Amino acid sequence: MPISIIDEFKIRRLEVLDESGEADAELMPPFDGNEIKKIFERIILARTFNQRALSLQREGRLGTYASILGQEASQVGSAIAFEQSDWIFPSFRETGVLLALGYPAWQLFRYWSGDERGMSAPDGLNIFPMSVPVGSQIPHATGTAMAMKIRGAKSASAVYFGDGASSRGDFHEALNLAGVFKAPAVFLCQNNQWAISVPRHLQTAAKTIAQRAFGYGIEGIQVDGNDVFAVYRATKDALNRAKSGQGATLIECFTYRLDDHTTSDDSSRYRSAEEVEEWKKKEPLIRLRLFMKKKGLWTQAYEDGVAGNALSEIDKAISQAENYPPPDKADIIRFTNARLTLRQKKELKTLGWEK
């Protein structure tokens, strides 16, 4: 047969919780009421951090900040699937992931105020500093996953990145390497439809990002990124595959960036208010509330209590961050390498930074 079909691929999309708050019984992860409440509380915490960060930035108390509004389900839903020994490689828009994993909020405020010390994850939390060069962190996750495999660890590494990042060569090389080495890696693309002003359809002519997985011989799936249960399920499945030696997975969380790209951006220059309004109706908290209400897990009073707790936790973190002594200038030099060079010792002296 001169034109033959040598292979076929189907791009799957996973949805569990629909916009009316109805969950698919078969696919619904086996969460009990308390676990679901904890998910809700983590989303509220992330959103509270986000709101406070945005206002602090406006007040000049933080530097440029990247809002996660609308992406909380993609972030919290995936984060809660990890185990302590897994490694996480975040981009700069992963506040929800980091908080859900227990990264101290005050440290995150320090980071966003332009202080390296905020990037030093507490011991026991294997969270790499957020990567600023878009996509460049993806190969690190492949490497860590390869190392886990070499060491025989039953762990996985996961990396977060955006739709924009998926256009970078780093994405390609990292996913291909992960495929070849059957590395226990999970590639979590947060497709929030925009890379600053570039909409998804101008980022790539492919219909989905998930379908790229086939080009690397790894698993790929798109999930409704505003559906916290679907994101959890896909991530958990991917982690299980990874840890049982079945290799890597690319998960495309189909979500939306409701705010400006960062506090330096003005998204009204390039997208319509209508588009944003449409997506606001789909934001993750609405459907989770509906679901919880049906299950008797949600009342307004409950949410008010959660929000109040979150606000006081975040405000405590802010004052902790703001009351911390400013960084030592000598640290600029001191952490370059394990040991100071003679030149650096001289510099510390000349600059008057020596203690």
Add this chain to the structure above:
Amino acid sequence: MPISIIDEFKIRRLEVLDESGEADAELMPPFDGNEIKKIFERIILARTFNQRALSLQREGRLGTYASILGQEASQVGSAIAFEQSDWIFPSFRETGVLLALGYPAWQLFRYWSGDERGMSAPDGLNIFPMSVPVGSQIPHATGTAMAMKIRGAKSASAVYFGDGASSRGDFHEALNLAGVFKAPAVFLCQNNQWAISVPRHLQTAAKTIAQRAFGYGIEGIQVDGNDVFAVYRATKDALNRAKSGQGATLIECFTYRLDDHTTSDDSSRYRSAEEVEEWKKKEPLIRLRLFMKKKGLWTQAYEDGVAGNALSEIDKAISQAENYPPPDKADIIRFTNARLTLRQKKELKTLGWEK
């Protein structure tokens, strides 16, 4: 439906001429007897160049050389599909392409003897110098194709690269850009199963390279790369698509590198003689001869004549190359920029290279 299929892809493979020399009547390009003979003659010419280059290298008269043995159908079959206004971006293993396009053989010998002047394509031939950093030429083809589109030219650009190159980030960024801009580009992957010692299945876990096309929203097809008619047909189709505004195509020519990677390589270190023997049976000339014989286009005497002409053409080219004056040292500096800097003028003087 919570797990839905949002898209499906089929990977096609094109074959026209089978190993017994039988061509598919429907898919066979409309070549007349003379055209078919010309194809045969170009393959012989390429193979003759190749053999002579290998022996010159052994004699110390050429530098490291990369043999094309076995890949002649992929090279000649694609090359003859181009028009004069198309642009070609070759890798270092494209002797057959270049010769088929009329690149002077003596210039190629100059190149392989380590002389930049061999890379200066004659006017009217839009052939970029062969790229040595594997895969790094792929974005150039995208750019030229974008420029053609901007200028409204009815031309296309084509780039040749190997299976190894398809693992590089350059490949990814270039194909994705071409997809977004519907650039008139043809990406010709010469999958010869090996990247030095790395076999295809360790280069990527994907079953084909062609299937990557779907990840960029462009067309993709695998062809039997030892089938000169299939390669021609796929290339012509891709060029037609490109020139009629339908965008880019990735063609995977499934072929085999019968010789060592280069004259510096010893492939017996990493692959079996049996594997090579198996592929030798499939080399492109065997089936073309059978086909031509059936059509009354081939006799041994004819081939002897062709081979004799090729040999004398190539030998003439060799002596032309070898009798050419050696390069001028001043050229090292002279071509750095359009104009010499003061420093460079001084250097020419100090080095005694000034005329």
Add this chain to the structure above:
Amino acid sequence: MAKLNIVQAINSALKNEMKRNSDVVLLGEDIGRDGGVFRVTEGLLEIFGPERVIDTPLAELGIIGSAIGMAAYGLKPVAEIQFMAFSYAGLEQIFSHAGRIRSRSRGRFTCPIVVRMPYGIGIKAPELHSESAEALFCHMPGIKVVVPSSPYNAKGLLTSALRDPDPVIFLEPSRLYRSIKTDVPDEDYAIPLGKAAIYQEGKDITVVAWGAMLHRAAEASAGFDAEIIDLMTLKPFDEEAILNSVRKTGRLVIAHEATRSGGLGAEIAALVAEEAVMHLKAPVIRVAGPEAVTPMAKLEDAYMPQIDRIRKAFATVMEF
């Protein structure tokens, strides 16, 4: 003649040249509808359309690599990289292709691209938004490197870059983007590449600086009779201007933001050590960033050489 800042001056140079030369096309992330993250290309999409002001996917290697292909075909592509650090992904394209293609093809193919990018410390943006790695580009052959220090020279230098037959890396000091306004003619004008400007004449100390540091050096010079050279083109730089000045003053201070070791200051100091060392009345001093990566916002001001450090260097060479 209008008072413009550097952002506007660059915009004006691009606009004029795009009108004059239909081969000029711009490409980069967010340069179209958004007008660029610094608004340098604001309004150009509306005038020249999406075929000449091209919003690209997020792919620096691809942007620079495709610009090379465009240039080979005959266009004059101007790529914007959002911040200098993000050009690192494209360095292979710049070093192994853009800077070499003329030489390796013995003039058959050329690469008249311009790669524009903001650089340097000073706007308290996130990590890796404050790099001063100009020395990387200055080392590798075949590439010109230009840094303006004022709206006026930004326009004139960019116009020259846009008419240059070879690749030009055009580094825009982000700290200065909106902080200085000067008179800038509406019409186009070219300031030749490879020539430095004497920003301030003086007898005692030769000071070489560029971009944002030029202004710090000038401020620091109060009370010193310093000749301040605005290098403007970093590669190939104006050796004669420096040597003539040093032969006159006998003292050389170089000020740059980049880490000292292997910064462009080294090349300038080395030039003088080779060609005017016997004129020196004092050791050369480089006032430069320390042996460390550029820190985040809270410490970036501490990293950048301060006026008092420059003054101390002036005092040291005077007292020697």
Add this chain to the structure above:
Amino acid sequence: MAKLNIVQAINSALKNEMKRNSDVVLLGEDIGRDGGVFRVTEGLLEIFGPERVIDTPLAELGIIGSAIGMAAYGLKPVAEIQFMAFSYAGLEQIFSHAGRIRSRSRGRFTCPIVVRMPYGIGIKAPELHSESAEALFCHMPGIKVVVPSSPYNAKGLLTSALRDPDPVIFLEPSRLYRSIKTDVPDEDYAIPLGKAAIYQEGKDITVVAWGAMLHRAAEASAGFDAEIIDLMTLKPFDEEAILNSVRKTGRLVIAHEATRSGGLGAEIAALVAEEAVMHLKAPVIRVAGPEAVTPMAKLEDAYMPQIDRIRKAFATVMEF
């Protein structure tokens, strides 16, 4: 003790350290079954298996990037890049991640990788197989750069690199790979990074060189009383060794293959212009590659500084 060439000495260092430290893993193109294009890793796959000697796809960015991820997790990855020019695709990983991760995480994460690659002119390989771009790595903070000049120091320096807590770029002069044999102990030994060696003592001229140029400089010194410093570690380099020697000789010649402008010679000359200029009896001279890309095989010897050029420099500083 066996007589080994540099290829064998490096192989021996890798083998010993892999035995000593099970965290050491090698990765790169063709390093396993093929033993590397220069056979540096020959036999190691057989001893240590495919989990520790990893043949990778053709992806330099991915090789270096994944080595960073391995190192963060606790391994000691040693990446081989086939030729220096192909590391350019990984420069972002080196500059923005490997060299910064300790600093930006304030010590929480580190990057003890070694990236090995052949470099330099001399084996008449194809284009871009003869780069000498060591200055790029020397400029960017957080990275060490090492160049051996003999089998003995190749093994000792690599052993140190393999025990270093930070990223080390290990540049192997391809010209020397098989051209020198010296006694090399079987057991492991470490030559400390950051220290130069006095290759030859002398009173009149300080000569600084490394890698293949060291041997040219030594040959050129016949008839001169030259003190030849083998720099070995290019970043951070041994400032004291150079300054002490220059203070004694009053003359400095630096020889390197790389293009002169912005090469490491500039930093060395600048150091002396800053800290020992008043000891100079003659101008500093850099004998270096011209302002041009490294040519292909037919001209590469012409590009590389010849012995007579070095001798002329010696004569010039002596006659000054």
